[in-house]
Amino acid sequence: MERQRLTLFTKNLLDFMFFAGILMTAAVPAVFSWVSRYIIAFRVHYLPLTVLYFLSGILCLMIIWQLRLMFATVLEGDPFVDSNILSLKKMGRCSFLTSFLSVIRLPFSPTPATVFLVIVFFIAGLFSLVLSQVFSRAVEYKKENDLTI
Numbered sequence: 001m002e003r004q005r006l007t008l009f010t011k012n013l014l015d016f017m018f019f020a021g022i023l024m025t026a027a028v029p030a031v032f033s034w035v036s037r038y039i040i041a042f043r044v045h046y047l048p049l050t051v052l053y054f055l056s057g058i059l060c061l062m063i064i065w066q067l068r069l070m071f072a073t074v075l076e077g078d079p080f081v082d083s084n085i086l087s088l089k090k091m092g093r094c095s096f097l098t099s100f101l102s103v104i105r106l107p108f109s110p111t112p113a114t115v116f117l118v119i120v121f122f123i124a125g126l127f128s129l130v131l132s133q134v135f136s137r138a139v140e141y142k143k144e145n146d147l148t149i
Contacts, residue, residue, distance in 0.1 A: 007075065014071060018064045025057030045108040052105045059094045059101070066091045080138045088132035095125035 032050050036043040066087040073079045099121035102114055 011071060011075070014064060014068050018061065018068060021057065021061045021064060025054060025061060028054045028057060041109045049105065049108050052101050052108075056098050056101050056105075059098045062094045063091050063098075066094075080135060080142045082139060085132050085135045085139060088128045088135060092125045092128035092132065095121045095128055099125060 029050050032042055032046060032053070036046055042049060070079070070084050070087050073081055073084055099118050102118045102121065106114055106118075
């Protein structure tokens, strides 16, 4: 019972994050236009910051989309499938690209939060690629086990 509630909560959270992320990413130009009234960096570097944040938003949406795809296999009771290996690899690439975009963003708005994002997304990229290798091995074992039964 507790496990089902956690599973349902996680699914709903991923769904909320995905659809809220779409709205937030779409709103970046308007929000940055408003913020530029109060923060000089956003006024001076409006276009590059808007593009960089918009692209980062798209990459984050792609990561959440892949998590939703993976979660569907968990709900089906079969998470050790080839599609999850591909999803983890895609998530790793998206994480590295997001980290790279944050590095590019540093000269426009050098903040500790941006440095933190560079590190977090870089580690997330590494973690995703390592986890894809773990899943790959698990899928191999599962296929061998399925053949012996």
